[in-house]
Amino acid sequence: MMNAISLALTNPMLNAGGGSGGDPDRFMFFATRNRMPSGNIVTAAAGTEYVCSKIVVNTPQYKTRTFRFHLSGSASTEGGNSPQETIVTGTIGTPGNSVVVDAMFMRALDGVFRQLQFNASNTTTVADQTNGIWTDPLTTPDIDPESAIELWTFYHTAASEKIWPVYRIQKHRGERVWGASDFATLQAFMATPDADSTASLDTSYGTQAQPQYYGPDFMVAKGDWDGRPIALGFVDSLGESRQEFSSAADTRGNLGWFRRWLDMNGGIGRIPHCLVGVPGAGSVREYTGTGSSIATRRRDIIREIYAFNGNRWPFTVIANQMGQNDISTSYSTWFNTNYRSLVTRARAEYPGVRIVAFPPLGRTDIQKTITLTSVGTVATGTIAAGTTGLISGQTVTITGATPTAYNGNVVITVTGPNTFTYDFAGGTSPATGTIRLGDLGLRVEFQAYSANQSWPADGTDASGKWRLHDDIMAQTSACCDAAIDTYAAWVSPTKGGAWPSMLELPSTTLTVQAGTDGIATYNSITVADASFLRPEQTINLYSGPDGVARLSTQIIASIAGNVITYQGISAVVMPIGTVVRPAASIGESTPASMVHPQPIMIDQISNGVPQSEKSKFVV
Secondary structure (H helix, E strand, O other): OHHHHHEEEEEEEOOOOOOOOOOOOOOOEEEOOOOEEOOOOOEOOOOEEEEEEEEEEOOOOOOOEEEEEEEEEEEEOOOOOOOOOEEEEEOEEOOOOEEEEEEEEEOOOOOOOOEEEEEEEEEEEEOOOEEEOOOOOOOEEEEEEOOOEEEEEEEEEOOOOOOOOEEEOHHHHOOEEEEEOOHHHHHHHOOOOOOOOOOOOOOOOOOOOOOOOOOOOOOEEEOOOOOOEEEEOOOOOOOOOOOOOOOOOOOOOOOOOHHHHHHHOOOOOOOOEEEEOOOOHHOOOOOOHHHHHOOHHHHHHHHHEEEEOOOOOOEEEEEEEEOOOOOEEEEEEEEHHHHHHHHHHHHOOOOOOOEEEOOOOOOOOOOEEEEEEEEOEEEEEOOOOOOOOOOOOOEEEEHHHHHHHEEEEEEEOOOOOOOEEEEOOOOOOOOOOEEEOOOOOOOHHOOOOOOOOOOOOOOOOHHHHHHHHHHHHOOOHHOOOOOOOOHHHHHHOOOOOOOOHHHHHOOOEHHHHHHHHOOOOOOOEEEEOOOOOOOOOOEEOOOOOOOOOOEEEEEEEEEEEEEEEEEEEOOOOOOOOOOOEOOEEEEOOOOOOOEEHHHHHHHHHHHHHHHHHHHHOOO
């Protein structure tokens, strides 16, 4: 529905980076790292109920000088109901506790702390289930292009009260979180800004369990904007990365392929952006809803920017990466009711603003349902869908069988087009339950297309996701004004519509034996080349030289040269030559499916989509 703000919109023609179309008096999205509140709410603990979060954002390729930052009074869900803004400190409809902001500071490379104010006050209270509050405009000496800015948010509640989640702290970038029982103790950290975080708050670094701390979400600035496109991004769990958390962030704080690609200095240059989606978001729920299903607060906060920005939006183009989670058995529902409903709302809210779409990736299953019988200690598995992609000597994972002795990581012998055997401890025959075999994505030939994602697209409902891809690229029914394809950057080189297998991705080998006797534990290995790996990547270690018998599965905590440190520990003895293979994705849901790209694929996609495609953002 058109609103008064939308009707007043003007949309000046803009030039790409380096042009003369910029407006130095217009607030624009500018900061990397900005994130919408979402995730697991934090409960204040006695002794650390006063908190300071220090996050680091980076500026565009032009000077900035006048800033405003926003603090929200709610957060969005993640997963099935996202992006509904129903993470609140109380119960929906019944306000809970408020969060008191004791102070907020900005510090640039000159080292000067500049206090941000709220309606001319150094402190404010952010009430539950509200849009939140903006800082007053702060004008500083010119901030150089591509600079780092620290944002210090001091806040508190009573112990046991709730705080909205926003940022996992990227401590390798200088970010910190400190806790204390009073504000004065926290303020002392301004004299030692690189002091370690408070240990009880900064836990589970680089994992999904890492807590998230409060801070500004929307960030706008005036400066020497050169007219380059600035994007408002509608994104789901692939655009707002679901498989990277903190330690994998690049030097400008980017997580996930979409942010990395936008912020690369290629084509027309870095594209400043603000992503309003969250992990799990679906088009049909974005920018709509009320009460217990509200998803309009972020829209309304952007309207607030419009109002204090001289009736101008803080962006020039919409980047729509949605579609991954719009699945329906009916393609008409998928495309029209789900995907295009957001497009319709966006065109009404931002008339005349260009929409550039990014078609979704595919989804493939890396588990197949099997039956199991046994004679003595030899189990025989039957796969109606066939054993294609499996080979003798390969380790697979069996789950869901009763007796449980059938389950586990086992080495198989392929005995026919539909059968295989393996040794186990023995048990009653046949096994019962919903039994599945998975290969963790070792071979692309084993992957099966998930429902409504068969390849090639044939124009029928049965190939929904790839028909959606084709319709987006063709700009069908005005679903976008331009489209940028991700397919070639993502797909297996040998199987259409499927993820690359581990055998199609880079690998490396151990150059030093890991482990001594199978009892002593260790948490690091030395490899020949770790250059293509990053923290938070899952790696699978296979016996060499064939690399099909799996010895261990680990998650990388850190990398120093060619030394990889695990998040966990292992006691498995692995000789020199053991093959280290990264997975393209983690198998999720049931059956286990490739859905969210792991760092190896995040790099492949962000590097594989041509930077020249950014020209499609230009009005």
